Amino acid sequence: MAGSGPRVAKRSLNACTRCRRQKIKCSGSQPCDGCNKRKLTCIFDDRDQKILVTRGYIDELLQKIATFQQSDRVNHSPLSPEYAEERSPDLKDQNDISDNAKSTPTDNEDIHHELEDPASGLTNPLSTGPPAFMSAENGRTFYLGTSSNWSFTRRVLSLTHEHIYQEALPTGALIFDGTTYDLGWNGLRRPQDPEIPAVPTFDHALYLINVVKFRCGQLYHLYDETDFMRNLHEFYSGPQPNATAGLWYIHFLLILAFGKGFVQHKLQGNKPAGAEYFVKALQLLPDVSVLHQEPIESTEILCCVALYLQALDYRSSAHNYIGQAMRMAMAEGLHTQMPIEYLGESFVQRCRKIWWTVYIMDREMTSLMGLPQSLNDDHVNALLPTFPGAGQKTAGIGMQIKMSRIIAEINSTVYAIDGRLNRNFLLRTKTALASVARLADELQESFPLQADRSANGVSRTSAYLHLLYHQCIVLATRPLLFCFLKIRFESPQHCTDALNTSRNVRNLIQMCMESSQQIISILHSLQTEGLLETFLSFDLDSIFVSTVVLLIGPAIDIRWNYPLWVEKAYTIFEEIIENGNLIAKFRRSELQLLDELLSCYPHDQPRRLSAPVSFPNNVLNQPHGSLASSFPPSTHVINHDLMSESDVGLGDDAIFTSGWTAAQIMAVADSIEGIDTEWMSNAMIEHSIW
Secondary structure, three states, X not given: OOOHHHHHHHHHOOOOHHHHHHOOOOOOOOOOHHHHHHOOOOOOOHHHOOOOOOHHHHHHHHHHHHHHHHHHHHHHOOOOHHHHHHHOHHXXXXXXXXXXXXXXXXXXXXXXXXXXXXXXXXXXXXXXXXXXXXXXXXXXXXXXXXXXXXXXXXXXXXXXXXXXXXXXXOOOOOOOOOOOOOOOOOOOOOOXXXXXXXXXXXXXXXXXXXXXXXXXOOOOOOXXXXXXXXXXXXXXXXXXXXXXXXXXXXXXXXXXXXXXXXHOOOOEOOEOOOHHHHHHHHHHOXXXXXXXXXXXXXXXXXXXXXXXXXXXXXXXHHHHHHXXXXXXXXXXXOOOOOOHHHHOHHHXXXXXXXXXXXXXXXXXXXXXXXXXXXXXXXXXXXXXXXOOOOHHHHHHHHHHHHHHHHHHHHHHHOOOHHHOOOOOHHHHXXXXXXXXXXXXXXXXXXXXXXXXXXXXXXXXXXXXXXXHHHHHHHHHHHHHXXXXXXXXXXXXXXXXXXXXXXXXXXXXXXXXXXXXXXXXXXHXXXXXXXXXXXXXXXXXXXXXXXXXXXXXXXXXXXXXXXXXXXXXXXXXXXXXXXXXXXXXXXXXXXXXXXXXXXXXXXXXXXXXXXXXXXXXXXXXXXXXXXXXXXXXXXXXXXXXXXXXXXXXXXXXXXXXXXXXXXXXXXXHHHOOXXXXXXXXXXXXXXXXXX
């Protein structure tokens, strides 16, 4: 009995992270004596604890892993190598989608839970606590979704206004869902209404259709060209266009609405271009029970409706329509590996194009709403479509799918409600950035942004993919901006001390700032080429997201002050506004309001960090015709400690042409440890950030 006491004490001894880091003796209690004496949060990292398990238990775990991997390759991979090689050589890399695609963490949730630090209470303040709502001036209440760009700006505006003026933010001058444009329609369908909008001449119609094909065809499938054009010729074959209430005519009106939106920049009041075609199409759109009689074209029509509504900032309605398209597509089995030998090559290819368009739009619109994703990727095994002579187009769709799945992963982990999937959102941020890193080098290799515009122009597809990529980084890291903004308002000195305490968190915020600058750089190059998208919301969302980040930065620390970048962002807003986009006008006014509010904050409170916080990965330093050669030069300094520890091998003169490499992102992600959550957990609790 006398010898058993020391053995028990020895087995229970487990050093906390603080004692382990400082290499001092730990009592092993919870909390330990040292942390209890200093009134610090005591964290025990179970990952470092040595435990005894049987060989059979390890063999069983290895067998389960092998089973899961084989199941992923054979059953869940929408693009297995064997099948792709048998069908078409253009599909040889499609299996990569499934390898990076599983955004739902259910299979590995238990494993992740064991790896995480249960002692830390750090959660994402944008997704924890009571749900957030905001009322418009007309009394309607809107839910502030967790990952929504619109919601994030509203939260920052509200926080800043309440801190400056000690009262709630007035909402009278703010933009809300579906309030910018007036469609001139009360929403009632009048099938018997004899008023038919005048259709353009055949040549004019061809022009509008080709514009839509150029603007949308590389990203989305909105219509089947063979079938659509055959019906178009029949429509114009007689002396007078043969107006009909059939589905093709509705489809035709929607394409005309898009064409007008792309080419007609002058508005009639606040009525959007092409609205007369769009409204008539909705008036003629039959009930969903009728749409199911022709589900393929109906799904394309629903995608058109959703995309047009999204362009007009009817986000809720757009999300509803794309949800209908998703369910209609799944009811027809479009999410499966449809057999070509039974259904025919052309039909299956069309279904694949439709399915992945619906899938991508649903993922992106759901994220923009800040809502949970409704589809589990384990149920999807459709193959990518093939485009004879245009393999790059297939690769572009594949890259879109991978990024949309990363967005879903970020939404379901970093923005998990009340930390249900994970309480330590820094560790989830680490996982999300690792997913982003896996795409970095592939994106640069397959879709490079040309640095020298004298030789080649900027690819609209490549630019879109790079913008989406940087938005993934911002989405994963910007909760930290909100955390530190609140801490800065309540305790400036504590915020400075906190930032100086954790180099890893500083690097995450800097990554967010750098990606925002990259977004502006890419948009500026598109503006120079005349390729800036002013009707659809792609580029507007990108510039809105990046400008908010750059406005918040200097309020947290003065080193993150980039006024010339903000000025460049406003010039991009100006061009979008000049092309008739009223939403951009309201978005800019909200940003100007935030800028003015933050300018009221005393400038003498934010202090410079005691250590460098930046990386020289900005395209601004590029000489001779870089994407942003007209921008102000970057003065960032690399964090030598981080890069040397991560074996990245970058020097003071390192320059990056377009964003972060996989090695750099992983260097930042791998540096995040459980200890980083200790001090931040205390700060979160002290400042009630949830």
